[in-house]
Amino acid sequence: MNHLKYLKLGIIYLCRIGLKVLYIRPVRRNRIYLSADRGSGIRCNPLYIYRYMKETYPGEYEYIWQYDGVSDEADTTYVKPGSIKDLIAMMTSKVLISNDGFGSFIPKRKTQLFINTWHGGGAYKRSGVDFITDQHPVDLKINQICGRQTDIFLSSSRKFSEVMTTAKMVPKKRFLECGMPRNDFLVTGTTEDIKGKVREYFGLKKETKTVLFAPTYRGEEQTATFHSELDSQGCIEALKERFGGEWAFLMRKHHFVKETSYDGSINASDYPDMQELLYAADVFITDYSSTIWDYSLTFKPGFLFAPDLDQYSKERNFYTDPDTWAFPIAKSNEELQKLIRSFDEEEAKQKIEEHQKLLINKETGRAAEIVAKRIRQFK
Template sequence: MKRTGLIERSLRTIMKVFTWLPQKSNRVLFESFLGKQYSDSPRAIYELMRTMHPECELIFSKQRGVTFPRDVKTVDRLTFRWIYLLATSRVWVSNSRLPGWLIKPKKTYYLQTWHGTPLKKLALDMDDVQMANTTTERYKQGFKQETAKWSGLISPNAYSSSIFRRAFAFEGEMLEIGYPRNDIFYQEARHAKIKETVYRHYEIDSSKKVLLYAPTWRDNAFEGQGKYSFELPFSLEEFEKRFGDEYVLLIRMHYLVGSRLDVTAYPSVRNASNYPDIAELYMASDALITDYSSVMFDFAHLSRPILFYTYDLEHYRDQLRGFYFDFEQEAPGPLLSTETALFEELNQLDDWHTRYASAFRAFQETYCQWDDGQASERAMKTIIKRIYG
């Protein structure tokens, strides 16, 4: 810990020096999920700006060893060049927190896109933080220091705006424009090619349908420094036996445990935890299996079946995080607590829309409120306004 503190103080000193350098007014630095992915709303905004404003210098931050498309200009995270580019960029775009030691220059516009509509309690609304290497007090203090740097925050619906204001103690500009990452759901001309790309990547027979299993991260999965517990909550062997002829199951776990998932013994199961952009997995999937993850809000735009495998509902709701709304009443699909119930529901997917149409429409009206395929353009206009005045 002492060594980490020394390194952070040194990096902060270096950035303080770099902030004296002149900014490049048309330079924009993007980052998605701490540099681990080329994905999400930062990617959507980046790709539109690259087409519409080629005069801008657009750079994506990435972690060492992470592969990006060759035509994307990148910088490795936590390097001197990265600090220099942050200090001299007019705009930062990120979907998660940046390191606390960073100094935001006064003229820098920091656009925080965030990464989901919240079901689980966030940040300052959390009563007890059960995360690695922190305490509740330290976590909340760090969050307040981060959000004080945000110039603008994107919101996908009125429900989220209210929560974001309070949970992030955010007093800046709330951009109620929808999520740029969700524009893809309304760009139907792209859908067939994306589906074909995913099928080819995972060598899926074109006659098969796809199920996506994408559970949330559980804060209490931390066991020790660099160690996280993991156990798949249903039998892949049983899935293979019952559904392998009709479906391929894509499993999308959190990056901290995804690499530990070995599915090589199951011909109809793929580990999709490292696929660059989950939005493309949505497009290729005929149905979603999740629990309390915010993926439900994004997948709902496709009007396809969602099943909720909530085997630990009471523990997660009452002890780990807590929910912002009555999930059991508003969920746009069945809540299933056992493997037997989950598999029975998979056998009934054909009439899912008939059984859950009313709840699903109400869910879409509330949580898919501002997405219309134009959010990236609205975000881009906000950035361009800061660049050119």
């Protein structure tokens, strides 16, 4: 297997050399390239930066999204991931924004700005080289290439900066501790009726309360799975007892997971914006997902359902002790329902505040604005 790793590294270097042919094309100073989840959608932090830039600086920039689709906006173009047009767009854009970094095969030009917004906050399950159980020099070298090419890495907390500088091999001085653009409205609020928008999308009555279950994936990225053990009906009964009203149970799978069962729940996986679901939810349930951090910013009731906590801890491990996370942990349906029925608002608020203090919260509610100013300052 070692020879395959070295072959991979050799191919990366050949690609870097070959793509330098595109240096003959000038970098377009007003061109911004955006990628979310490796071109699989128009979402997450890049989307919120894009919206802010378009609204604040109308007509000043050309936007290119890595996405297999057709844009209906005059200043925005879509390019299919991995296509020749995609490579040309990357090599000729002044600013490149991604929530997952850029491939090591891309030879960054001196006149380009690479921004990694990442796709999660807090410090929970291990990532990057910290997640590689059998570290090989080639794996480290590939991560090092990507890390050195990153000019700005957005951070939601001081703890995140500390762990990701090692995990992604990015110099610590390049972390911009301003929070995540997608979380700005979770911090500051919004005048838009997002709750009404979400309920209308799912055909729910305005007075219906929602609980959102959004677990992370299991296994490797390419073969990711998730099989829910959560008793949705029992959960709803507990919610009715504690909070009253009628409830709808929404479930959203991780985008790595191709198929899962939604028995007893409403499929929320195709809803375009996860942050809107979080904003609209009255209660949130997850496991080891970084959405723990996002939802903690709302200070609404949250719970962690982790029946495989011991096994997951052995396989992936964590940056911080799960007992210090923002929400209480249940390892069974009985424990979860008990936590719901005994929910205390003041205790919950205190636990969230302690968690944010422990990680040293850096969310500003102005992350999109701060990133936009950095882009404007780059010459």
